[in-house]
Amino acid sequence: MTQAGLHVIFDSASNDPPRVAELDVVAVHGLNFKNSDDHARKTWTMGDKLWLKDFLPNALARPARVMLFEYNSSPAIGATAIKLAGHANNLLQWLKLKRKSDPQKPLVFICHSLGGLIVKEALVAATLDVTYKSIVEATRLLVFFATPHQGGNYASLGDIVAKIVRTGMSKPRNDLLDALKESSDQVTQRFEQARHLPERCLVVSFYEGDSYGKLGLIVDKKSATLNLPGTREKQIAMHADHSTICKFDFADSPACELVLGTIADEVDRALTMDRTAPCPVPSYPLNSMAPVKTFVQRLALRDSIRNQLVRPLQSDRQGEVKRVGVWGMGGAGKSQLALSYLQHYRTEYDATFWIQADQTASIDRDFLAIYRLLVETTSSLSDPNPEDVKREVLSWFARVSGKYLVIFDGADSLHQTDKGFVALSEYCPGSSNIHIIITSRTSIAKYMSTFEGVSVGELEESQSVELFLNCAEIQPVRENVMAEAKLIVHELGYLALAISMAGKYVSQTPRLSSNLSVYLDEFRNRRRDLLSEIPDELVARYHHSVMTVWETSYSAVSEQLPEACRLLTLLSFIHYNDIFLELFGLDIDSGSTAVAPWTSVLGSQIRVDFHQLEKCFRVLENYSLCQRKMMQTSYSIHRLVHAWGYDRLQGDGDEVKRFWYAASKLLDDYLKTISDRQDGPVPKLRVVPHLTDNIHSFKRASTVTDWNKIDWLETLESFGFFFVDIGRWMKQH
Numbered sequence: 001m002t003q004a005g006l007h008v009i010f011d012s013a014s015n016d017p018p019r020v021a022e023l024d025v026v027a028v029h030g031l032n033f034k035n036s037d038d039h040a041r042k043t044w045t046m047g048d049k050l051w052l053k054d055f056l057p058n059a060l061a062r063p064a065r066v067m068l069f070e071y072n073s074s075p076a077i078g079a080t081a082i083k084l085a086g087h088a089n090n091l092l093q094w095l096k097l098k099r100k101s102d103p104q105k106p107l108v109f110i111c112h113s114l115g116g117l118i119v120k121e122a123l124v125a126a127t128l129d130v131t132y133k134s135i136v137e138a139t140r141l142l143v144f145f146a147t148p149h150q151g152g153n154y155a156s157l158g159d160i161v162a163k164i165v166r167t168g169m170s171k172p173r174n175d176l177l178d179a180l181k182e183s184s185d186q187v188t189q190r191f192e193q194a195r196h197l198p199e200r201c202l203v204v205s206f207y208e209g210d211s212y213g214k215l216g217l218i219v220d221k222k223s224a225t226l227n228l229p230g231t232r233e234k235q236i237a238m239h240a241d242h243s244t245i246c247k248f249d250f251a252d253s254p255a256c257e258l259v260l261g262t263i264a265d266e267v268d269r270a271l272t273m274d275r276t277a278p279c280p281v282p283s284y285p286l287n288s289m290a291p292v293k294t295f296v297q298r299l300a301l302r303d304s305i306r307n308q309l310v311r312p313l314q315s316d317r318q319g320e321v322k323r324v325g326v327w328g329m330g331g332a333g334k335s336q337l338a339l340s341y342l343q344h345y346r347t348e349y350d351a352t353f354w355i356q357a358d359q360t361a362s363i364d365r366d367f368l369a370i371y372r373l374l375v376e377t378t379s380s381l382s383d384p385n386p387e388d389v390k391r392e393v394l395s396w397f398a399r400v401s402g403k404y405l406v407i408f409d410g411a412d413s414l415h416q417t418d419k420g421f422v423a424l425s426e427y428c429p430g431s432s433n434i435h436i437i438i439t440s441r442t443s444i445a446k447y448m449s450t451f452e453g454v455s456v457g458e459l460e461e462s463q464s465v466e467l468f469l470n471c472a473e474i475q476p477v478r479e480n481v482m483a484e485a486k487l488i489v490h491e492l493g494y495l496a497l498a499i500s501m502a503g504k505y506v507s508q509t510p511r512l513s514s515n516l517s518v519y520l521d522e523f524r525n526r527r528r529d530l531l532s533e534i535p536d537e538l539v540a541r542y543h544h545s546v547m548t549v550w551e552t553s554y555s556a557v558s559e560q561l562p563e564a565c566r567l568l569t570l571l572s573f574i575h576y577n578d579i580f581l582e583l584f585g586l587d588i589d590s591g592s593t594a595v596a597p598w599t600s601v602l603g604s605q606i607r608v609d610f611h612q613l614e615k616c617f618r619v620l621e622n623y624s625l626c627q628r629k630m631m632q633t634s635y636s637i638h639r640l641v642h643a644w645g646y647d648r649l650q651g652d653g654d655e656v657k658r659f660w661y662a663a664s665k666l667l668d669d670y671l672k673t674i675s676d677r678q679d680g681p682v683p684k685l686r687v688v689p690h691l692t693d694n695i696h697s698f699k700r701a702s703t704v705t706d707w708n709k710i711d712w713l714e715t716l717e718s719f720g721f722f723f724v725d726i727g728r729w730m731k732q733h
Contacts, residue, residue, distance in 0.1 A: 004071050006094035007040075009053045012063030019063035020310045023106050023267065024099065024138075027052050028069045028091065030113030040070035043112050046247040051260075052110070055251040059260040061268055069094065071118075084114070088121035092132045101312030103134035104403045104433050106271055106348075108141040110263075112246050113219070116147025137401060140270035143204045143263060145238075145246040146219045149226050202270045203233040204262055210241045218242035236262060272347045281400075283352045284370050295336050296463045296470075296496075301454055305341050308451045309435045317450075321429060323436040325445030328456030329624035329638055330549025331497025334439040337456060338407050341437065349435075350402035355427075357411035357438070359420050363427055367393050390427065397429035404429075407437045412552070414444040415622065417560045424448070441553055441624050457627070458494035458638070465489055467496065471503025474513060484516035491520055493639040498531065498546050505530065528647045531640070550644055553623040563602040564616040568625060570601055571637060572645035573663035573697045575689035579626075580634040581617075582683075583690065585669050586610040598666040601659055646697065664694055664715045671722050684726050691719050 006026070012019045029043040036042060044052050052066050071087045099105060109119045123139065126132035207224035208217050219242060225235045238245050238255060248256035308324045326334050346352055353370060356362040364386040371389045374396050384392075397404070406429060413420045425448070428436055438445050446453040459467065465485045469476060476482050492498040502523070506512045512519050523530060531546045558565045571579060585596050586609055599608040602616075617635055620626040626635045637645075649655045667690055674683045698716065 004090075005069075006091070006098050007068045007070060008065060008098075009050065009068055010057050010064070010066040012057065012065065015063075020307045020312075021065035021105070022062040022306075022310055023060065023064040023108065025052070025056065025064055025066045025108045025110060026069055026091075026095070027067070027110045028112070028115035028119050030115045032072075040068045043115075044068075044246055046244075046249040049249045051248045051251075051256060055248065055256060055260060056263070058251075059264045061264065062271075067098065069115075084118050084121050085125070087118045088125055091118060091122045092126055092129075092135060095135050096132060099134075099138075100318060102310060104138055105310070106140045107135065107138040108143065108263075108267060109139065110143040110145075110246075111147055112145045113147060113242065116142075116144045116149075133401065139201050141202050141204070141263075141266055143206070143266075144224065145206045146208050146224055146242050147205070148219045148223045149205075150223055201232075202266050202273075203228055204266050205233060205235050206238050206245060206259065207235065208242055208245055209237045209239045210244075212241040212243065234262060234266060281351045282373055283346075284366070284373060285354060295340065296459065296467045297340065298333070298337060298456075298459075298463070301337055301456060302341050302344065304454050305337075305437065306345065308449070308454075311451060313450075319432050320450060321432055321434050321436060322450045323428065323438060323448055324451070325447070325449040325453035326437060326439045326456060327441065327443050327445040327453065327624065329495075329641065330441050330553060331495050331546050332456045332624075333459070333496035334441075334456050335409050336496070337454075338409060338437050338439050342405065342407065346405070348403065349405045352405040352407070354407050354409060357408035357422060357424060357427075359413065360422050363408075363422065363424075364389070367427070394427075394429055397434055398431050400431075401433070403433050403435075405435045405437070407439070409439050411438050411445065412441045413556070414440060414442050414448075415556070415560065418556050419559060441549070442622050443624065444622060459489075459496055459499070461486060461489065461494065464492075464494045464499055468499050468503045471500050472506040472513060473503075474506070474516075481516065484519075488516065488519055488523075491523060491639075495546075495638065495640055497549075498640055501530070501546065527643060531644065546640070547644065550625070550641060553625055554648075557619055557623050557625065561616060561619045563608070563612070564619040566602045567613075567616045568620060568637075568645050569648065570598070570659055570663055570666075571626075572642055573660050573694055574667065575693040576637040576639050576642035577689065578629070578634050578686065579636065579690075580686065581610070581613065583670050583687065584610075584613055584666060585673060586613055596666070596669065598662040598669075601662040660694070660697055661715075663697075664719075667691055667694055668715050668718055671718065681726070684722075688723075688726075691722070695719060 012021050027040075027044060029040050032039040041050055044050055049055070052068070056066060057064055069091050071090060095107075096103075099107075111119050119142065123136055126136045203226055205225045207221045208219060210217075212218050221235070221237070226233055236258070238258075240247075240255060246259075248259070250256060251260065305324050305326065309322050311322075313320055313322075326338060328334055342352055342354070353366075355366040355370075367386070368384065368389050371384065371393050374393065397406075408424060408427070411422060411424050413422045414424060415421065424438065438448055443455075446455070458464075465482065468485050468489055469481075474481060474485075476485070488502060489499055492502055502519070506516070506519060512522070528547070532548075554565060554568075557568075574583075584598075596608070602608055617626060617628070621628055621635070625641055626637045628635055649659070667687065670687060674687075677683065695716065
């Protein structure tokens with residue numbers, strides 16, 4: 001006998017790669033009549049294989065945690081050892097402790113012989129004690145191996161129990177037999193009377209097919225099955241006796257394959273029964289919610305959301321609601337990712353709620369619709385106002401049992417300075433049985449997350465090409481199609497919405513679908529017009545153009561810190577990647593009186609120093625208009641946002657001149673700073689892309705303004721000398 005308790009023998013979270021367990025499996029052995037050492041393990045072991053640990057996890061479709069419940073059940077210590085109610089209560093308390101961080105996690109019991117009676121007694125007791133209510137609600141599957149549920153063909157339940165005892169004791173004492181018979185009868189009667197098995201809980205009953213020596217069949221089919229109505233119970237004969245019925249030494253042996261396959265199938269069926277079982281509360285909205293048909297799955301991001309929602313909480317955070325913020329620039333695919341999660345995992349929840357969170361009024365509208373769905377379970381308001389409705393809906397979430405998913409989509413106004421600021425936390429349910437996903441263009445969503453949240457960036461190249469060809473309705477039959485598609489998605493910066501729009505435009509333009517190479521020139525010449533198109537509902541289920549989304553973010557930044565907007569425009573005249581802070585020539589010492597010439601374009605009322613520059617980048621990052629590169633202590637801007645920053649000037653010659661000259665002076669000053677430094681070629685090579693882009697922007701901008709200032713030409717000349725100095729003249733030329 002090892003130590004009594006609930007012991008974890010396998011946890012997918014400890015595997016490589018680690019996966020958070022989405023399922024708890026609890027195995028309960030029968031009584032230890034032979035007084036055998038380590039009976040809890042030996043019940044399930046043949047040779048050196050404990051199949052619950054060695055075979056079962058790989059057979060299940062979902063990551064799992066497997067536990068053995070061990071209790072001292074040897075009759076050698078007297079009749080108290082076989083009081084089933086005492087063991088059942090201990091099992092409940094251990095389950096409550098082990099599942100404290102996620103009490104709603106689906107639960108599977110696997111029982112041998114009289115261990116099944118302990119589980120049945122535990123479930124009956126849990127229905128009568130509110131502190132264990134979640135255990136009954138989470139139970140999805142009961143697997144019984146030779147458990148005597150009732151009398152057999154030629155014997156009473158008491159006779160069958162006595163027979164089980166004799167498999168381990170040749171001459172059991174009468175007091176033990178009487179106590180066990182009485183206990184077994186009580187459990188069976190209480191189980192029948194309680195009728196507590198939830199509708200979504202399935203049962204598998206494996207029964208003996210081989211005799212146990214001279215004792216014959218110990219628990220025959222009639223006794224070993226519950227005979228539940230419909231398809232809720234699978235009854236399966238095993239070519240094994242009472243002891244070997246749950247022992248396997250090879251995963252591919254016929255008996256083990258039958259058991260593993262049946263358990264895996266029934267687990268899947270139990271977890272998806274929500275599809276057909278009546279739900280006390282309908283999901284909102286009532287119409288089907290799914291990603292658009294051209295959506296490209298981003299499984300790593302979806303898995304990240306899932307792992308954070310099922311990840312256990314630290315002991316000091318028990319009872320918190322789990323929230324995952326999903327943020328990224330407009331058009332990155334945040335809403336589609338949330339829809340993908342909802343579609344994939346909706347059967348795990350009793351109901352799901354999709355709430356449009358772009359403004360307070362839209363949340364109030366959706367809360368009112370949800371309230372009307374719940375009106376039968378909440379107090380009825382004669383003339384509901386938003387505050388009353390919010391109180392009633394949140395109160396319902398606080399008291400309801402079950403598991404629910406709430407998605408706040410498009411929560412972009414989370415900063416208090418935003419014109420349409422949404423106090424989202426006031427609408428978030430606080431119950432631990434609720435999962436919340438928040439999608440937003442602002443990285444403030446990250447800080448609303450229980451854990452790290454999910455940043456949605458660019459698609460991978462292969463995903464981008466797949467999305468483009470799907471939307472363009474082109475089959476990659478020609479050799480050059482894939483190459484041309486790669487060039488197009490690169491130009492679009494692997495941005496999901498822009499790629500969807502481009503593909504749809506190509507599908508509606510025959511001259512382009514037959515010759516993709518023409519599209520790039522057309523996009524570059526008509527970029528602003530094409531990005532201003534509002535997408536088709538079937539393409540993106542998005543009501544704004546790419547341009548409108550960015551303009552909205554730009555306006556929010558302007559209200560909060562106008563200098564940050566002007567900085568974004570300035571950055572459009574250098575390269576969009578690796579924008580390192582040393583480039584700006586600002587002293588980190590706040591007491592410095594030096595003034596960098598380029599700062600004049602920011603129009604700041606105060607002197608721009610290093611800390612003010614960091615603040616500008618911080619605000620831009622908050623609205624996903626730039627991204628911080630952690631490993632390089634620098635920033636980047638999406639290539640389309642970078643191009644849009646220039647396009648916003650709309651050919652205003654004076655503004656183009658002003659910002660180009662400021663950017664060129666910034667670069668020129670940096671060249672002077674590093675000219676005498678002896679720290680190797682890296683600083684010089686690092687600035688090359690910025691110089692190149694600045695020169696290209698000079699060429700573009702010269703079509704809208706008159707460039708006749710000598711000092712501007714002198715700046716360009718200094719760039720030329722720099723390229724000669726580092727041996728890059730011919731390449732840049």
